[in-house]
Amino acid sequence: MDENANAEWEQRISALWASINNYSEEQFVGLMEQLAAELPADSAVAMFERASSLDTTGHSDLAVPLYRQALHLGLQGERRHRAVIQMASSLRNIGRVSESVELLTTERNAGSDQLNDAVTAFLALALVDIGRQREAVTLALTALSRHLPRYQRSLANYARMISDSPVNEKSRRSCRCGPFIMN
Numbered sequence: 001m002d003e004n005a006n007a008e009w010e011q012r013i014s015a016l017w018a019s020i021n022n023y024s025e026e027q028f029v030g031l032m033e034q035l036a037a038e039l040p041a042d043s044a045v046a047m048f049e050r051a052s053s054l055d056t057t058g059h060s061d062l063a064v065p066l067y068r069q070a071l072h073l074g075l076q077g078e079r080r081h082r083a084v085i086q087m088a089s090s091l092r093n094i095g096r097v098s099e100s101v102e103l104l105t106t107e108r109n110a111g112s113d114q115l116n117d118a119v120t121a122f123l124a125l126a127l128v129d130i131g132r133q134r135e136a137v138t139l140a141l142t143a144l145s146r147h148l149p150r151y152q153r154s155l156a157n158y159a160r161m162i163s164d165s166p167v168n169e170k171s172r173r174s175c176r177c178g179p180f181i182m183n
Contacts, residue, residue, distance in 0.1 A: 009038060013049060025057040044073035048083050060090035081107070081115045085122055092126050100126040117143040138163035 013035055020028055032053035036046035051066035067087035075083055084107045091100040104123035108116070120143040127136035141159035145152045 009035070020056070029053050029057055042073060044070045044075035045079060047073060048075055048079050051083070052086060055086055055090055060093040063087070064090050064094070078113065078115070081113060081119075085115060085118055088126065089122050092122075092129060097126050097129045101130060117146070134162055 016028075016031055016035060023031065032049055036043075036050050039046040047066050047070035051063040051070060054060075054066065055063035064087055067083045067090070070083050071080065071087075084103060088100040088103040088107070091097070091103065101123065104119055104126060108119050108123060120139050124136040124140040127133070127139070138159045141162070142156055145155035145159065148155060
């Protein structure tokens with residue numbers, strides 16, 4: 001596929017995703033299959049888009065193998081990152097939570113882009129499912145703290161405190177993370 005055809009295909013895939021609510025689940029998956037079939041049979045992008053359409057329409061069990069195949073075929077860039085997040089979420093949905101935690105932990109340690117906090121959020125959900133709530137809250141609050149206009153330092157310090165030990169009044173009072181420290 002040449003560059004112009006690729007750009008046009010990307011526009012059509014984006015338009016389909018933007019109009020998902022206009023279709024039944026079956027129609028949407030069918031339209032996605034048609035678009036994906038325009039790419040070569042071994043296209044990682046086609047596998048990813050197929051997986052995403054199945055996942056979005058409630059078929060996590062069918063999506064996981066396609067995500068794996070897309071990653072195996074060398075999916076790159078943001079789609080690769082999204083495939084890992086989405087596959088881990090699907091694994092969690094089908095009861096394979098430990099695998100989800102492992103996948104997201106590896107992804108979280110692998111690199112940096114605009115989806116890092118999404119990785120952290122889905123990791124927090126998976127950690128809750130395996131009984132590691134304190135760690136989940138710590139991750140979620142730490143990720144949230146970076147997006148606040150104030151109290152970033154306070155929230156990050158409280159999050160660290162949660163992960164370090166059980167909360168008690170003495171440790172809360174001794175923490176230099178009170179609400180008046182705003183940076």
